[in-house]
Every structure is written in structure tokens, then in C-alpha cells.
Amino acid sequence: YWKNKDPRRLYSGGAGWPILDATDFNSTPMPRIQAWGEELNSIINAKPPQTNYDWIHKLPKNGKPTVSHEIGQWCVYPDFKEIAQYTGVLKARNFEIFQESLRKNNMEHLADSFLLASGKLQTLCYKADIEAALRTPGFAGFQLLDLHDFPGQGTALVGVLNPFWDSKGYVTPREYSRFCNATVPLVRLPKMIYRSDETLIAAAEIAHFGPIELSDTKPVWKITDAEGQVRFTGELAPVAIPLGNGIKLGDIVQPLNSINNPEKLTLSLQVSDFENTWDIWVYPAVIPETDNDILVAQKLDSKVLDFLNNGGKVLLTPEKGCIRSERGGAVAVGFSSIFWNTAWTHQQAPHTLGILCNPNHPALAEFPTEFHSNWQWWDAMSHSNAVLLTSFKHEIKPIVRIIDDWFTNRPLALIFEAKVGQGKIIVSGIDLLTDTDKRPEARQLLYSLLKYMEGSTFNPSESIYEEELVTLLKE
Numbered sequence: 001y002w003k004n005k006d007p008r009r010l011y012s013g014g015a016g017w018p019i020l021d022a023t024d025f026n027s028t029p030m031p032r033i034q035a036w037g038e039e040l041n042s043i044i045n046a047k048p049p050q051t052n053y054d055w056i057h058k059l060p061k062n063g064k065p066t067v068s069h070e071i072g073q074w075c076v077y078p079d080f081k082e083i084a085q086y087t088g089v090l091k092a093r094n095f096e097i098f099q100e101s102l103r104k105n106n107m108e109h110l111a112d113s114f115l116l117a118s119g120k121l122q123t124l125c126y127k128a129d130i131e132a133a134l135r136t137p138g139f140a141g142f143q144l145l146d147l148h149d150f151p152g153q154g155t156a157l158v159g160v161l162n163p164f165w166d167s168k169g170y171v172t173p174r175e176y177s178r179f180c181n182a183t184v185p186l187v188r189l190p191k192m193i194y195r196s197d198e199t200l201i202a203a204a205e206i207a208h209f210g211p212i213e214l215s216d217t218k219p220v221w222k223i224t225d226a227e228g229q230v231r232f233t234g235e236l237a238p239v240a241i242p243l244g245n246g247i248k249l250g251d252i253v254q255p256l257n258s259i260n261n262p263e264k265l266t267l268s269l270q271v272s273d274f275e276n277t278w279d280i281w282v283y284p285a286v287i288p289e290t291d292n293d294i295l296v297a298q299k300l301d302s303k304v305l306d307f308l309n310n311g312g313k314v315l316l317t318p319e320k321g322c323i324r325s326e327r328g329g330a331v332a333v334g335f336s337s338i339f340w341n342t343a344w345t346h347q348q349a350p351h352t353l354g355i356l357c358n359p360n361h362p363a364l365a366e367f368p369t370e371f372h373s374n375w376q377w378w379d380a381m382s383h384s385n386a387v388l389l390t391s392f393k394h395e396i397k398p399i400v401r402i403i404d405d406w407f408t409n410r411p412l413a414l415i416f417e418a419k420v421g422q423g424k425i426i427v428s429g430i431d432l433l434t435d436t437d438k439r440p441e442a443r444q445l446l447y448s449l450l451k452y453m454e455g456s457t458f459n460p461s462e463s464i465y466e467e468e469l470v471t472l473l474k475e
Helices: 080-085 093-104 108-135 173-179 302-309 375-382 440-454 466-470
Strands: 026-028 066-071 141-144 183-188 193-195 199-208 214-217 220-224 230-235 239-241 244-255 263-271 274-283 294-297 313-316 352-357 400-404 412-420 423-428
Touching: 066 108, 080 093, 093 108, 108 141, 108 173, 108 183, 108 199, 108 244, 108 352, 108 400, 173 274, 183 263, 183 274, 193 375, 193 440, 199 263, 230 244, 239 244, 244 263, 274 375, 274 440, 294 302, 294 440, 302 313, 302 423, 302 466, 313 440, 352 375, 375 440, 423 440
Parallel strands: 026 066, 066 141, 193 274, 294 313, 313 423
Antiparallel strands: 183 199, 199 244, 214 239, 220 230, 220 263, 263 274, 352 400, 400 412, 412 423
16 A cells, blocks of 8 residues: 555565565564574574674575664663763663662672673674674665663663763774674684684675775785784785675685784774774693692582692682572573663573673783673683672672673672682682583683682682582582
């Protein structure tokens, strides 16, 4: 009816659904990295870090162009500085409630750190979502839930901008436009974590929806280290780039056997005036031996407790699911940020917003990290238990903290250290022992913790009681 009445328009059934025979294009929520109800089974939470997937298998088979509906919906911790911007009849009472909850749990001083760290994770999630859409051959476009926050429906903090269209300080327009633009260079990485005896192989391509075709361009790639020094570089064959996506540029091939130390590296691909980047990590293929006097255990039996009480050093790394529910085991930990918000989604997992740590802590010296989650933490968050810090009588300042949902604001640890009797312990909520031949990140983090425990700087300032430790684990 409406096509006949006004043929100037393109018509769909609605925003997201239904898909009808009469429409000119499809609008569907299916093509995205976390769908409703997927929780920890979504590709970003269930599959190791990679960029070689797309949504070709999720597109309707009717041959019409498809625009994905409300992709992303990745949350960030509240910015309580925003409260002062409500100068009219509306007040940010929701933020005031969340802030009071944070204050009651003695973490108000961490509010800005939670914002920035979770914001870095949110940006990473959006980059993964948007690039997957751009990699899909023939994809017609994507619709974000929003570029700024949606204060309604349970407080949906899904924007990189606040409701007043102001920046929150963790991503710049230039950074965001690298992966969200009319023209975006792309790579298909089968993984983002490597051993030094492996070769990086990535298929380069581009999505180009600019005003004109690009003629005789020469794609250039490079790999830089954390200080910005170029470690490897190369050029791909010149190519004319038509409008569209799925346009192949060639393969990037680089052996990594000259990398001797654990490093975070950045792969960049530049085509004409457009550049995009991806972080990768390279860990030594052979891990050095560490002090045999350190006892690494997954359970707390009498042998472990006697060793600890007699002045020994213990690294406790229980299997996932072994922390008691009331001690943090009930927290649904995942790698990604929270989807939409837990109130409106009826507690869909994950319930966490990534990690917060001091990247200069000596326990992490052999496990390069920023203060926030990045892809090298995927393995840890996928094999981890949260530890509720209020379980202990004395205040514990963790080495690595998990950022909780703002509705509950629980103080959660991923890794912490303490004195127990005459001994010293590191408790890792991450299982660092299971299937480590397939988990280079776990091997490297385990080595980093053990190397720290060997040295004189391993001298925890906080103490916990043996019974507090024993009751941490399920029987």
C-alpha cells in the first residue's frame, strides 16, 4: 500500500522485525556478536580472540539487502560526574543510588578508574561488533542501539558519549573512526595470541563506501611494539578498490621467531588515508623454569595448609566453579562487557565489566597488560572465578580486580595476595593449570606470578585467617 502511495522511499517491516516479502530491505537483530539470551555462549565470550568470522550465515536468504538492528548494546560503568549536568527538572537519581552503593562498599575512590577501564573494554567490544558487520560480503549496513547512553529501560549505559553527547574520556573520535567509517581497512586474524615459534598470517581486505572508487592504491602494513617502534613492515600489491566490501587486498605473513620476550604488538593496515589497528600478543614458546619451593595447588588439603603455615609460598589456582557461591562463585564472569544492562535483561550474563589493575605491579611484569581488559585477558576471564573481598575480615587490595555490575557494586578480585600464618599466598581466581598446552596466556601469566613470588618484592601487607581461606572453596 505505502509503496504505491509513495514510491520515493525504501520500506522495511519495522526496526528489527518482522522480515516481510513486501519490504525492500531486511532489518534484523541476528547479525551481532551477542544476541539476546546468548550470554556466555556468544562468540565474544565463548570463542578465543579472532577476527576471521562474519555474518554471511546469519543473513536472510531472500536476497534483499540486510541492515543489522541495534548491534552492540555494550555497557560501561556510570560516570558520576554526569550528575552535575542535570540542572533542570530531571535528576540523575539512578546514578545517585549507584554512587551510594559504591560508597557503602568503600570503593568510591575507584569510580573514575572503573569508568575508564570498562570504557576501554566497551570500545573493544564495539570494534569487534562493527568490524564483523563490515567483513560480511554484501552487508548493507548496521544500526547501533545508540552512540550515546540511553538512560531509560534500567539505565542502558551503551554509549561512548553520555546523554548530553559529551565524551566520557576513554575513546577519541579519531580512534573510533578507524573502525567505524565510510572506508575501513580490515584483517582476518585466526587468532590474536601467538607463541614466538609461530607465524602471523592475516588476510587483508577493505570495506569502502566512500564517494568514489579508489584507484591504484598501495596497502601498507606494519607491526609496532608498545613504544611505537616499527618491528616489521611490508606492502601489498597495488589494487583498485571499487565501492563495496569483502574486497581482498592480499595476505600479511610475518614469522614471529625474532620475538624473545612477552610483548604486546600492534598490527596496522593503511589504505590511502585510512588506517586501522589490532592488538596482538606474542609469548615465548619456551617458558623458563621457576623456583621449585613454590607450591602450586588447585585444592586446599592438609599438605598445602601445613606447607603454608610453616612459612611456605603457595599459589592457589582452583578450577572454574570451585569458589563457593556466597564467596563470589555466583558472579557470572565473562570477557565482554555487560549486554544492555542486567536489570532489563533479567540478569543475563556476564555480570562484570572487565578488569582493573596496576600494569606496573611486579606480579604482572612478565604478562604485558594495560590497566584494563584487552584480548590477552580473554582466557583468564573465560576460566575464572570471582572472589568476593568482603569474605575477609581485613581489607584486601587485589592485584587484579574485577569490575562488578553497577547495580551491586561488589568488591571482586581476580588475583590477590596475602599472608596466612607464617606463609604467603597468591590466590588466582583463574585456573592456570588446566589444558595449558592450548592456553599460551595461562602459561605466561602463571610464569609471571611464580617469578614474582620468587623475589623479595613478594611481601603481602594484608593477612587473612586460615579458616577464611579454607571456606573459600567448595568441599
